[in-house]
Amino acid sequence: MLTLGRMSLELEFYFSPTANCRRAAIMLEACDVPYRLRSVDRAAGDQKRPEFLALNPAAAVPLIVDPAGDNGAPLVLSQSAAIMVYLAEKTGKFLPSTPAARALTYQWLFQATTDVNPAVSLVFLADHVFASNEETRSFLSARLRKFFLDCDNRLADRQYLADELTVADFALYPAVEAQVKRLNEWPELAHLRRWMGDLQSRPDVIRAMALK
Template sequence: MTQPIDLYYWPTPNGWKISIMLEETETPYNVIPVDITAGDQFHSEFLTISPNNKMPAIVDPDGPDGQPMSLFESGAILIYLGEKTGHFLPSNPRERYLVTQWLMFQMGGVGPMLGQAHHFRQYAPEQIPYAIDRYTNEATRLYRVLNKQLGETEYVAGDYSIADIAIFPWILPYERQGQNLADYPHLQRWFDTINARPAVQRGLAILPDRRVSQNMDDRARENLFGTRQMEQR
């Protein structure tokens, strides 16, 4: 019998990527909360799994060689789960590279840039107009790239794949990024289609009351954005 995967998780866009993938592939898993506002990400036990002190991470007791396998970085986890389950990651090389390039687009652009838009629009202790404009404009540019692509394909790389699963959670809080989906009709169509998938809704429904609030206290702010991130470990 398949042993469940341990998912180290908190309800953020990166965490949702993996909970959605696990739900989509009907892979058994246990949720191990990593409260990033309380500093759980700095615990030594977690750092042995995720040395960059970021969640999500997984431990698969049945790795490729039959031995336990731990992984951090959500993009790597999506590739691993795609290969393990045989779903949402094509075996055909051409199709696989198309999916991989859009996954890298999310990892290198959508996540970091929209994350900065979130930070300077919602969480920064002071309003910095240059930073707000810089990252809101970059969010707009990335939305336009996606909208153009989705005017030509049903999903970002053709068929539904780990690329869609990676990008969707970052579009979910579009208003926080200064965006209006009505401005991007093809992206809106894609968004509504994915949002209606039962597995996606199940993946989003894990620890829904634990989402990070912009009204966080000083301790949470220190754990997320302060000097605790800079400490040597």
């Protein structure tokens, strides 16, 4: 187990197999942070049980509890992007050190979490959950394609979203993976597909995506 002085770094990771949780999982794996997996069965209502609501009144995963998070006191943290940035700062990995490079990383981190991921969720809901007509489905699909295209343009002349591999790439990956079928149907997104292939073969990504 990793230790900082005498403090244990093992943390608890409350997880369901969703894109939001998987991006936090990728960061845990990539930063080599030991964690204990706490599976949350949302269909069974685990997230609404009093024990979980005491940790997160918003009743949502992912969530981490870092026993040594806050000057030795436990840190309870939700929101996948906040978890990723916390782990990056704690371990000194996957976040550039200069303000400008860090700001650009945040730009792409938020693009992944506030533009791409919600677009993926809406397409999924329209395709599989709610009765929706063709007009709605094609509007949402075109909107997702536009966000994918923004990422593809960015990746035209660089390997990763920032100048190096960062939290932004790990944040985007599970959202794109969830719609990989559409990605493969859009030939103009070759750079995003190449990027996807690069990340897909990383052992940390493979381990995180295999969590159940």
